[in-house]
Amino acid sequence: MQTLEPWQWSEEQWRKIVGHVRAGRRLRPRKWPDDAHCAIALSFDSDHETNELRDGGKSIGRLSWGQYGNRVAIPRILRLLRQHDVRASFYVPAVTALLYPEEQQGVAADGHEIGIHGWIHELNSALSYEAERDLMLRSADVLEKISGTRPIGMRTPSWDFSPHTLRIAREMQLEYDSSLMADEDCYELLLDGEPTGVIELPVEWVRDDAVYFWMNRFQSHRPYTAPSDVFDIFRRELDAAYAEGGVFQLTLHPHIIGYRSRIWIVEEIIRHARSLGNVWFATHAQVVRWAKQEGSGATGT
Ligand SMILES: [Zn+2]
Numbered sequence: 432m433q434t435l436e437p438w439q440w441s442e443e444q445w446r447k448i449v450g451h452v453r454a455g456r457r458l459r460p461r462k463w464p465d466d467a468h469c470a471i472a473l474s475f476d477s478d479h480e481t482n483e484l485r486d487g488g489k490s491i492g493r494l495s496w497g498q499y500g501n502r503v504a505i506p507r508i509l510r511l512l513r514q515h516d517v518r519a520s521f522y523v524p525a526v527t528a529l530l531y532p533e534e535q536q537g538v539a540a541d542g543h544e545i546g547i548h549g550w551i552h553e554l555n556s557a558l559s560y561e562a563e564r565d566l567m568l569r570s571a572d573v574l575e576k577i578s579g580t581r582p583i584g585m586r587t588p589s590w591d592f593s594p595h596t597l598r599i600a601r602e603m604q605l606e607y608d609s610s611l612m613a614d615e616d617c618y619e620l621l622l623d624g625e626p627t628g629v630i631e632l633p634v635e636w637v638r639d640d641a642v643y644f645w646m647n648r649f650q651s652h653r654p655y656t657a658p659s660d661v662f663d664i665f666r667r668e669l670d671a672a673y674a675e676g677g678v679f680q681l682t683l684h685p686h687i688i689g690y691r692s693r694i695w696i697v698e699e700i701i702r703h704a705r706s707l708g709n710v711w712f713a714t715h716a717q718v719v720r721w722a723k724q725e726g727s728g729a730t731g732t
Pocket of ligand 1: 476478548552588589
């Protein structure tokens with residue numbers, strides 16, 4: 432059969448593609464717990480060595496970058512969060528959890544959430560439904576066995592959400608995903624127009640440290656932004672979320688943000704948030720559950 436180019440697609444075809452996974456009800460609560468003005472949801476994607484392994488890479492240098500995430504960055508991040516009494520969410524590929532079970536146990540013992548982040552940080556859109564489902568289920572099993580709690584949420588590796596991901600999440604009775612970007616508030620995900628009960632806590636590249644700091648020695652991939660500029664962007668996002676009574680969500684990576692010259696960004700964000708007034712630091716799971724229960728249900732357009 433001849434493959435049609437996108438400009439040859441019928442209206443039915445492109446509408447079907449666009450309509451497959453969509454944002455439904457917007458869930459902005461009238462208020463947050465204890466009358467807080469704003470929810471602050473910090474997350475750390477503990478990719479570590481899987482960033483190298485997932486493409487079949489075996490570079491000892493880049494694997495050591497991953498080990499830094501475990502040896503230096505995670506302890507530094509946990510210390511900081513403890514010092515400021517903040518709970519966050521950690522999204523952990525199963526291979527990271529198997530390499531570092533004690534790290535996950537420490538994260539869980541500090542009251543943080545652990546969510547699914549693929550098996551080896553694979554790209555979901557490269558997989559069949561059966562393969563993606565098998566990896567998601569095995570990943571949930573590994574995280575449950577190691578941390579003692581079955582994850583209720585996921586973040587697709589590289590935010591690569593396949594045409595099957597939502598169906599699998601619903602089959603697994605996951606409560607939420609955090610890897611799409613149709614809104615700044617939580618919303619219910621629709622599958623082919625039908626509400627699924629799965630809630631999205633949206634992410635955005637502007638609120639992701641990797642965009643500003645990530646580099647690859649052998650590619651022209653060096654989008655360097657000064658840490659003070661990154662702080663400025665995050666702070667403006669936070670100020671606006673506070674003014675609107677919404678959610679401020681951040682995606683950070685231990686082996687990117689955990690350096691001496693960058694970790695202060697997280698600390699200053701926490702300090703700045705507290706200086707604004709009454710804010711609610713919460714895990715993604717807590718934010719999603721509150722939004723689902725208290726959200727106004729207005730349809731976002
Ligand atoms: Zn990741």
